[in-house]
Amino acid sequence: NYYSKFKRPLIKNVHQLFNRGVGSAVVHQVYTGGANKWEVIQRTLNGSQFYTFSVCNVGEREQDNWLRTTFIQRRPSASRVFVELQFIVRDCNSFDGASLTCKETFNLFTSESDADVGTTFRKGQFKKVATIAPDEITSKNELRINTETKVVENLSRKGFYLAFQDIGACIALLSVRVYYKTCPATVKSLASFPETVAGGENQALREVSGVCVENAISEELPRIYCTVDGEWVVPVGQCQCKPGYEEVEDECQECKAGSFKAEASGDKCTPCPANTQELDSGAVVCPCMDGFYRAPNDPPTGPCSGLPSAPRDLVATTSAGKLLLTWSPPEDTGGRTDITYSIECQRCEGMVCQSCGEKIRYEPAGVGLTDTKVSVSELDAHLNYTFTVEAHSGVTVLTSQAVPPANRPPSTNPPKITAMRVMERSSTSLSLFWDVKPRVHPRPIRYELTYRKKDDNLDVTTYTVLILEKNSVQIKDLVPGTAYLFRVQALSSDGSPGGSSMEEQFETSEHLTQNNTAVIFGVAAGGAAMLFIVIVVLFLRRRNSHTRQGPEDTYFSSSEQLKPLKTYVDPHTYEDPNTAVLKFATEIHPSHITKQKVIGAGEFGEVYRGILKVPGRKEVAVAIKTLKPGYTEKQRQDFLSEASIMGQFSHQNIIRLEGVVTKFKHAMIVTEYMENGALDRYLRDHDGEFASFQLVGMLRGIAAGMKYLSDMSYVHRDLAARNILVNNTLECKVSDFGLSRVLEDDPEGTYTTSGGKIPIRWTAPEAIAYRKFTSASDVWSFGIVMWEVMAFGERPYWDMSNHEVMKAINEAFRLPAPMDCPSAVYQLMLQCWLQDRSKRPRFGDIVSLLDKLLRSPDSLKTIADFDPRISIRLPSTSGSDGSPFRSVSEWLESIKMSQYSENFACAGVVTMDQVLQMKNEDIKNIGVRLPGHLKRIAYSILGLKDQTSTLSVFAV
Structure with missing residues (x-):
């Protein structure tokens, strides 16, 4: 997925940066009015010589040294590029007398242009991308190479430049690699998709249309989504091989001789069935052999039958x-x-x-x-x-038309009508059938049927004549209780009468026969008797309810404590999963659903916001999960299994299932609509806007939902803030039951899986190690959700890899308290993260504790210890060496508060020394009003003061 992966020494002046080998870039020194200190230096590492661009002028103040690349042409669709730097930074403490002027960071800038400006350089045209700080500092005796990757977003012009600014550090720049990510050209589900450049953060999913491979078709245009990481996800509109073709390694190949495929599908070709002709390759059906037939109700893919x-x-x-x-x-x-x-x-x-x-x-x-x-x-x-x-048999009626003349003896005699009889009779219709001999004829037979009322009193007789293609007919609109005369005669090929004819008399029935009357009176009497029995049973039940209440009577009690405890039933235990869907979910007709807007892409297809309007009920907003076309039966069952799970739950903190659509072509799951979406994204979008009391209220709702699930012997396995939905009243509801499984009757029962993905950052250590899941492992996950909520949607464990997370947990590392987190809440998190699962609290205990905290708001005032230097929500509070930032705007950008740069400037706070003197009231006075933002800035200043005092000690 990555292109332009070339690393070359910069001394060669040509460094392959972009566009798959089409463009190149040269790194130049540029001058800004004074002497530029960048120079080419030869170095030795592990016995090999290499060249770097270096600068090391740490003894002088106000350094401003620049390097700039030549013009880098941009592929039009690549609006987001990555810049990977390899560099060395010298430890300032290794220079005698230069610790006050020495820096250990440098800056990366970019400037867009529609044309190459040559050697012209203007600092004002460049926009800062990031401050580059080393993870490892080089001492006098040991060389340490750092690698840092930064993202340049929202590029729109024909090309751009990169520039590197030194502000007084000792730096060696080894290599620069510029690349963008693509989703590679691929074939998925027989649909071909072109190579596509990944989008940026503002377009996390880029929709791409594809085309079916040769000899494949699709009901709708194949589509797929390209993620920002260059991965294809959620294909929609699966292609299927045409009739006569089957899928073989992303291609559609003809069915081999002797096999066939009747319709476009993902199935393989199958051998021709019994008594059929084996055709050449590419057959869509196997015709019957001579003397064999298929009945009208027989599938065209089935075997043929003889008479x-x-x-x-x-x-x-x-x-x-x-x-x-x-x-x-x-x-x-x-x-x-x-x-x-x-x-x-x-x-x-x-x-x-x-x-x-x-x-x-x-x-x-x-x-x-x-x-x-x-x-x-x-x-x-x-x-x-x-x-x-x-x-x-079922093929008998076909023989007069299906048998070719060459395969049967010629018939010289005209067909003979041998018998006529009534098949069905009613007051206004008669269904007639007549026999024909011989049954096999060289060509199709047509019949002339004539009928009239039998009424000798009329002077005028009216005949009705029908021409029929088969030897049966239903005649309607007749007069009740009336006799009719019918005559039928076979017609020759030219339409003239031929063969014998026969006339019979048949009568329609009366409106209401004596038997019908008896039946009606019998039904009425039976209904009256049943009504009497029901009244007696209800009377006895009502009388007994005043005397005692047995276990079966708890359903009639209004007390919540008397409600029976339900137990979750795993839909996978049903032999037919469709049975589980019908049992636990309500079927909805598609005409009652109106799709309005795509709001996401799920594992099986797109998710819509829509309206559900069922007759007799109020119109409600809903979320509609769809199953993408071209699904397999297993995918359909997996898709609907989530509905079979949700349909068993009824709790205000569990997402409510409205119903399913299963009896129509496009299967759907319809749930209540949660206006504010996923909890993690909602908290990130409203960072700092909620007080601790409100956040704890959200956690209480989630815990109540999980208590309900655990009481039903149910394990979620994927509890995370991304799977919690929020409505417009900030009520949180547990959703996404794709990974869930049932517990055994034993409270300590577990579910063991032999494979599948596990969300490492949210999963308990015993579940990671042994793939054993319990309600106790859900409690661990709830602790991570608590941390996410109190940290306003931050990613647990920062940017650590999954391997690093598992190693840290096994070494007893636990996430630090988020900023402004109440001590009682953080202590509950730590209880949820106990290594011994038997010592973790149960969800009932968690709900009780959170209720106590909400009833006593003062208990939330004590804040857990917070270190801004390791806070996940503060990416950096200073340079990595502890030295102050060069400017207020640089500091604000590092803590994601750059929106207040103008506030500080207007208040006259333009140096970091002035920032260090500010108190909470000063921060409020310059216009910082949101509590979360106020505390973030205040804590950062506190961290800077700690680091400054440490520097003073070192200076002494």
Whole structure:
């Protein structure tokens, strides 16, 4: 992610600084009216010679020596660059008689320009970037090289210069490296993203659009965010390989011969199923082999089925005036399980045979049978009856259209309509079905259906004619209790009538039959009986509640102490995670949600501010977490598991789940909206604006929420100020349950994980070492949150690395008290950070102690010891050698109070000696009103006085 990583000796006059080798820069001495003391010096280090730009004029006052680079061209999109310096600073104490004029710091400046100004140099055009102070000082006998990196922000012109100002130190400048950070060109989720220059602090996430790789598509434009550290995060709009292609190492390759993929997805190609043709590479579907079919409800990716063979062993027996037909299933079902049977009946008088019609009755039915027997009644005497049993499956109705002519024998006879029957009957509609023989034809069949009312009294008869593509129809808008005559005839390919026709009579049912009436009266009677039972039960429960209260009756008590203790249920224990979501979360229709503005980017997608308007409820502001498109089923389950967790909690200091959207394409989690956002950022933005009493009130709310969670046997594992949300009344609520897990029944139960990221700065030592998490480890994390709150959102452990943090904790180091932190609060922090977890307070104890502090505000007046020289909130109170700053503005900038430079100047406070004489009243009088800012400046002056007195002792 870093470019221009070249380090060359400055004596060569060419130092590769910027733009991936396109530009170069030369470091020059520049003159400001007097003699410039920078010079090239040859040095020896570890047996090797190298050259430096050096200056060492410590015996004279008011030194002002400058070095400046040549013009550095800037890549247009790189508004933020890093300047890495390697340098040596000599110890002032090693010079006899020069300790009062010697310095151990120098300054870095920058100046922007749209063109190279050559050797022209004007100090007024340069803006100070930072004061450079060494971490290690070189003595007479030992050479120590320092490395310092500073950031130059908000560059906007075509290029810039860097300059180095010496104010009286003994310095050797070894190398300068200027670079910017980029997110490298990459392919993520089959979307290609170009190399992108990382943004600055004012654009922490830079959105970048990408394009799908060849043979991949996406429903929405692929996007990703580039962080200030040159890392890609939160891809949105995943690309997926087209049908017939699968993902192979960030590419979409054709499915191999004999495999297929039917739709755009992240799935792999699969082998062609049974009874299908294996096509060449890139197949999107495998068609059925000759003689095999797929039913309308079969997936196009499933196997193909054959037709069932004929039923076997048909036997007819008579009993009690009825005919019982039984048979055996077909030997070959065609590979299907949806086998049904239909009965066809013909009666013959002499040589004439016709359909039995609707007169005879079949029990349970004449079509759609799943059992291998049927009872036939209402047969006439002295007639011959012929019964035919046919087996059907889901593909039977397709054979008239699906079988190619070349694969079946030609049919010379026109199709024959053999039977017509009613499938469903109501007061205003009839559903009809008719049999056709033969069932297999060389081309599709159409049918002409004609029907009319059976009414002999009318002189005029009205016919209705329908042309149908299949052998079934539902006819609506009929008259209740009326007989109709229906005639159906198959049509030839040219549309002319062909084959036989058949006419049958069917009747619609009455409006309300006697059976319907009986059912209605039965339902009404049952409802009345149920109502009576409910009234009796409620009466008995009410009467018993006055006599005694059992454990099950606590739900009816208004006392909070009588509420049952709930236990958290881990949604991961459900075999189907969707079941947990449905149990613990309310489903919301997307039409009730209005997205308004993107307010952040989460792990799974973007987070919006929006409005929830459910019918019958008041409109409320909500936060909407979305699941980015192209998700896997596991990602969806992980995303919704947080809702399954939140849905189990109900406490004013726990973020409230409004509901989820799971039954639609775009899954969402909807929570209450917290106007002030994350606690750490909110405190940083309002540094010094809250009194200790208000900060302790915030901590009390967080502790109450954590007590509720621990009482439910629940471990958070990621408690930090960034995961606490603040509303417009400054109420704090615990959120972000992504790392949480359930405790066992044992209060000391733990959750052990074999991997995963752990937030080191907030995590207890036993959880880091053994990955064992308890409520006691959450207490440790709460102690860090207390420190963050009292330090107004500062980063715990400064800029120490995670390894340094773990080493320091194991060596019993604990964070120092933040500035202006009440002693009682800091002592509670130290209790939370006890090495032995069994000795740490429980959240119930913490809530009780904070309540006592809030009831006695005087207990917060005693302030814990504070050393401004190691304060995290004061980056520097002086030069690293303890010498005073050269100017008031330089001192104010070091403590992040440069906004008051004009106040000091207008009050006539222009030297550091004057600053050292100021008291609290003087600071107030020049216009510093915020308590936090007032104390920061006062403590810094106190630290400067301590260091000045130390210098006096050394001077003596």
